[in-house]
Amino acid sequence: MKIAIGCDHGGIVLKDAVTSTLEALGAEVVDLGTNSTDSVDYPTYGLKVAETVASGQCDAGVIMCGTGIGISISANKVPGIRCAVVTNTYMAQLTKNHNNANIISLGGRVITPDEAKDIVTAWYTAEYEGGRHQRRLDMITDIEKKYSK
Ligand code: RB5
Secondary structure, eight states, X not given: OEEEEEEOXXXXXXXXXXXXXXXHTTOEEEXXXXXXXXXXXXXXXXXXXXXXXXXXXXXXXXXXXXSSHHXXXXXXXXXXXXXXXXXXXXXXXXXXXXXXXXXXXXXXXXXXHHHHHHHHHHHHHOOOOOTHHHHHHHHHHHHHHHHOO
């Protein structure tokens, strides 16, 4: 699996833990920045990761900002992206099982690097269950289509 990662200055504290965890799980990590603690705008990085996943250049993504919220809102504007803010392993597993989340979003001011490792592992190793959940994902796609120009 090829996984795109991106963060702002508020999320960068989690980046090393996320990268090493994904690599230990066998993923190829594509780092789209940022690469310092200088203040940057989270939509830039949410968009980069979302476009890389939506275009098929990467299979999935992990994004990080201070709370995980702003960068997830940005990523979810890209058609085809199902990005979930995740704060524990239960949410991480369920968002793959039920939502087939192709990006998860983490908060560097909300969780620790050790918690990020467990969350990324739970999401990466979980399976999408399909079935009744696919009908609901199709409904989400219909909403995207309704509002796309
Ligand atoms: C940046 O200070 C902060 O607003 C950002 O990282 C994120 O928490 C936004 O949702």
